[in-house]
Amino acid sequence: MATIDSNDDRRPEVGRQEFLLNDPRFLQGVVRGLVQELLELEMDEYLGAGRYERVTSRRGYRSGHRPRRLLTRLGELELAVPTERSGRYRTRLFERYQRSEQAFLLTLQEMYLAGVSTRKVRQITEELCGYEISASSVSRAVRRLDEDLTVWRNRRLSEPYPYLIVDARYGQIRQGSRVMSQGSLLVCAVGASGQRDIIGVYQANTESETSWTEVFRDLARRGLSGVRLVVSDDHEGLVVAIRRCFQGVLWQRCQKHYQDNVLALVSRKDRERLRQALRTVFDAASREHAARRLAEVVAEWRERYPAVSDKLESETEDTLAFYRFPADHWLRIRTTNMLERYNEELRRRTKVIRVFPNAAASLRLITAHAMEQAAEWAAQNQYLDMRMLDA
DSSP states (O other), X not given: OOOOOTTOOOOOHHHHHHHHHTOHHHHHHHHHHHHHHHHHHHHHHHHTSOTTOOOTTOOOOEEEEEEEEEEXXXXXXXXXXXXXXXXXXXXXXXXXXXXXXXXHHHXXXXXXXXXXXXXXXXXXXXXXXXXXXXXXXXXXXXXXXHHHHHHHHTOOOOSOOSEEEEEEEEEEEEETTEEEEEEEEEEEEEOTTSOEEEEEEEEESSOOHHHHHHHHHHHHHTTOOOOOEEEEOOOHHHHHHHHHHSTTOEEEEOHHHHHHHHHTTSOGGGHHHHHHHHHHHHTOSSHHHHHHHHHHHHHHHTTTOHHHHHHHHHHGGGXXXXXXXXXXXXXXXXXXXXXXXXXXXXXXXXXXXXXXXXHHHHHHHHHHHHHHHHHHHHTSOOSSOGGGGGO
């Protein structure tokens, strides 16, 4: 049997490919080469001519390169950005690159400049930036990024959105000498195309009826139409705003939130049994079967936990609105899980920032993440077949 000398660099092709793909330096070199090529092509497009190409349509001339560092998941890339003699040319590549990472970095910079950052934040800032931070440079970067994010937040909603999923998340924000909790109000949707989208990102001091009413009115101003179902938890102000702004539209109370509320009423040792009983209601094959099973669960728990039975009798109806829609949609429209998973990812990626330096920084970072998540969803396969709605 032939053997391979351990000192021989000639590896089998598959093994060599695997070795290279696991080598960060190799991958970093590949990405650097790709980004550098994109920079050169972008300059050619701007000038209307390639390097050394003599054409009458040329709009300017190259003037060497300037160094530029770009932070990526594979580490920092050393690039050479083409320059043009007039000095008017600006590459668009970096402005488009990972707005969420730009927003994250700007938040750390603002914390540093405001003097409210911890040692850990300062260390991360210096490592990510690699250059001295000035108030003017941060201000310019904030202004450029905020312009893009504001346009996206206010974009026209051009297609109907039959399903809305709304929720709020809270973060700590510095206001003067105080640190206060402030909400970010988020609206996800499934459009007539069957794709998921994030159509609303807002900041509010409280999750009140007034705040949510302003959110829904703004969505209507931007063209929101075709809503048939709104999914949320049972926050009082939110529910009142939904009923006021979406008259005739069904409301689906999130089953996960409701289940947690019910389980909190029983002792720890009884929770799993009650959870399984609730699952038989929520997973019933039809609305009629769910009603019959609910009556059985209410009777079963009446003697030991009368408060649980009363709650099930009076509130479970709000969790069963999804039965009015196609069965293939049920699993994805009966909870706010779509938005909860996004919030979990957002918390994971921003855990370094314990207190935002101001409300604008919080809105900027959350919008940037939402913008990227919406783009990722748009590129995925259809989430729901919406043709079933009118079948």
